[in-house]
Amino acid sequence: MQEVFQVTAQGLQAPHLQACERGFHYGDGFFTTALVVEGAILNWSAHLRRLRNSAQRLGFAATLAQIETLSQQIAQAYQQLASVEAAMVLKIMIARGCGGRGYAPPLCENATILLQWSSAPFHWSMNAVTHAPMASMICQTPISISPALAGIKHFNRLENVLARAELDSLGLSEGVMLDVHQHCICGTQSNLVLIEGDALVTPSLHKSGVEGTSRYALSQWAQAFGYQWQETEIDLKRLQQADELFFINAVRGIQPVAKLEDRVFATEQGMSLQSLWWPQMQRAALKLGECP
């Protein structure tokens, strides 16, 4: 299934995109992708936090107020869906709209907000989804260093598109992306976490990468799960020497890595974190029937 709504001043409408949309011209926008399970958005507070941060950092001043009431429009859209599934993916896209001169943004933006609902890429049952440990690789496509945009899930994701194509050609579903200094930054569509003793260690994202909502949740819960949390620079040697590795994102949760290139990794801790993950995510969910 796939259904898309546009949030407008007149309420929800079928999407109507204009040719002058700055999202097309300059990639002038940002998005977040959430998992909706049994009518509840998992980890909503982290999605809201990232939408607010992105709007602030990119100067979408007028859109900030709209973001605060977005859960109401999402709940309305959910009620209007032609068909509902146990697990669905909700992609919230916010583009700056039309206006301004060239790159210069309009003084008061009129953002285009889309809510896209689609089927989850897996079968959700017994309140969880289990991903078997995966084989992975180091992608050749480097991720750029861009401190002004680091952390934001903005529209310009062409490096991820190129890296993802590398994986598809080898039948793999996720790979590690490095910057030009050979520092590990992330997966093509997820964040990367190493297990080193009793620490969860993840690349710092001050210069590159997307600050994931799941990475943020994990940073908050690490101690309760029995781990220290550390954000730092990680080179390839450190990656290879980790006890375990996993990728993490909002749709798939924790995906342990069994093999990266030729190196085989243990996956026991990653698998047990995976089983702790979904109940915790559901506790932190926003029920769409209960939106303020």
Ligand SMILES: Cc1ncc(COP(=O)(O)O)c(C=O)c1O
């Ligand atoms: C490049 C990139 N990094 C990290 C993430 C993880 O973000 P989240 O945990 O919000 O899904 C994603 C998710 O799609 C991504 O595309």
